[in-house]
Amino acid sequence: MMRSNTTAKIGIAMLCLLFSGISYAQQLQKRTISINVNSVKGNKSTVFNECIGAGRANEGLRADWQQQLAMLQKDVNFKYIRFHGLLHDDMRVYTEDKKTGEPIYNWQYIDRLYDFLLSIKIRPFVEFGFMPADLASGTKTIFWWKGNVTKPKSYDRWNALITNLVQHWKERYGEEEVSKWYFEVWNEPDLKGFFDGTQEDYFELYANTVKSVKSVSAAYRVGGPATSATKWVADFLTYCDKNKVPVDFVSTHDYGTTSVLDEFGTKKQQLKSVRDTIAKDVKTVRNLINQSAFKAAELHFTEWNTSPSSRDPIHDTYQNAAYILHVLKKASSDANSMSYWTFTDIFEEAGPGQTPFHGGFGLINLQDIKKPSYYAYQFLNQLGGTELKNMDESSYACKSKDGLQFLVWDYTHPHKNYSYNQDYFNTAQPAVAKNLVQLRASAVANGSYALEVYKVGYQQNDPYTLYLEMGKPTQITKAQEAKLKQAAAGKATVKQTVKVVNGKFNYDVQLNENEIVFMTLKKIR
Template structure:
């Protein structure tokens, strides 16, 4: 199979609620992420929640008035742009001063009720988007997708999971966005994996009948079963990873024949477990489990956003230990998890797909360097073998082969932490040891090139994810060099 790998996998990454971006640990983690991987957009909840301080009602002259304050918004977005990442704007949750009820979600209490005043909500959306355009420029903000709410099909995230009320919210919000500029991207409905098959078609029917603007469709994907609670954590069964790909494909299938058929589809959250306290997120198993998904999903959707980039995240409360099953690719203090390396490996691959199979992906970049991403995703104790013949594409006699791997034994800081006795607050020496343990295993060798191809025989341990880079050798060894004389001796 040939074609282009594309960048759907790096289009967006998830993050903790908006004001957490003001913290040093969050910013240091994002800087590391951007250096080693480089995502295009970042999405998070809580832009309009109390902690971001945008909606500020007050009284003056005996009248209710509202100040739109962007003190924190500007600091966060400025930081994002400095790091080369742009917002994927989620409009939510409801500001306390505009809420019609007191139902909240998460430890930090995001309000999930409709607005008490439709016009005031529209003014909030219009004022926020206009401020972003004024500060960052219309051409810039036209590239930021704007998503209306989060999982309105769930009672926890939208009062009564009232679809008609969500349609009303979407309509007023989409028009408010387009009032600022018709070229801005607006969409939704950010459905949960559990949304019934009729939710999205009904939404499509509504926006078509009412002529409501929509530029993209969004939903979420997770594979975990009900939470089996233990103190400060959960365990869950997982469906096969291919279930994620089935969920990614669902919007296209459900919208076939509707007015929204063919619109871009963004998976604005995905992971195995939907819980931020499930230890599976920290493991080598997790990287191997998701490898076939991130390698293939770009053929199904326009983007799929891993939830989340780091463990600076407090939906279930302040984490009680360094490793606590958080969603992040990084723990607090920037310790890389195995799934971080899955993404970092992908970032080093070329854009041209040469081959794809159930256990590997082969690409080539513009210099002719060939890269192989391979994985052993089974849960058994046996290893796995991948044999490949890759084109070197030059008259070289040899190729330089470099291999980086994470597995149960390598690049697995969680395993090292468990061996330390699971210290809740590791000291400086322990943190250094964990960072060292998080590094992939690396090796290199010279491979002969025969008829323009190099042979690879890769043995993978259980739950291993490996990246192999193959580069043609241009031999510049001087003619007088003799390896046999390294320690002196006759010519």
């Protein structure tokens, strides 16, 4: 019912405009994107697919997790993946003999996981954590799966664990391969929920871990502080400079809401009103690095998203996809990677998701249904490797051997009846028309081209809206699952042959609020 009513309202609005003698397109704000095929900006940024997040290591042993990641790799081709819990007891990495108290190392689960990752051409962005129970100084834990967040009871034993594990990787995968990995120390130690210690305690943990990794190879890259909301970075760099502790990269996290930790998804989340908050934070951290003794250090935002809650409905929406493109375009010049948290809803910090769409972080839901955000990443990857100069801040124009590609979007902050994400995004949000995008390309080779247009927006590759129309069923039938997958199939809305004459390609397309349009122009003769 909602679908037909919305269509009717739009149709009535168009008829009213036509009877008044004014076309519907004339009422839209014109947005002209002018590019010259010979005017090159440079190589397309790869910040978007350098790294992707996942929940915890043990989830990576699941068949469905591995199948989803393999699918994503074909469409986006991420270079690294980062997750928690590598040293957690469910990976059985470290135990102590009950009689002698001697350490017992077991790398078998890690080997199975890392072998799979490398087989699909994605490398580990290693996060050292959390603490094995037998090595822990306390019993404090976080999450449904109870990751231990205390310091080691013995730095001699912690250092031996790290050294032996890294040495094992060197022997199994080779010096050349492991030298391409990143080694990050802990996760969000500034938050008591994640690290039951002080800043000084974390710095001690970092210094010991760096020493252990580099005792295997000085070439291996180690960094931190992996903090929430870009905290501790200046103090971290000062400490490392003063104490001659290496820093190969700086890592930190950022989310688009005022909250930084929502362990069980119970908090009300609200987007920050500043549109470019994450991009500004990225630039601030880059400037801190540039002003430090570690100017050559890379910058990796090893977590970011609209919200830090794994029960926030914004993650399922088409608006989330537009937000992703907005952030990545703005932040790309200052970061080496922006690791979206996470690729899948197979994610159990608050326990398994209880409904097909439950606000999980993932680009893919539990039933392998691609969310709108999935296509934001797929479209970025399908852009050609050469970016063209373009004054429009919410678009890309690229070229490849096959032809031209254009990615255009609108990001509009919720502006009507918006309070909290959990309230606003729990109901369908029809989009209003925003722009008439006028694409004007010059110096295009004359000839015939295959034009394809793809859209992501309200009711376009938008399974969540359809799920809401179904009444938000707690469980879905096979028929409903098939219908949702069909709604997210990523099919072109336009497929036609066009001719380029006098080197000019002109194309107009209506763009609604928080909509994405991806176009490919491939020469056929």
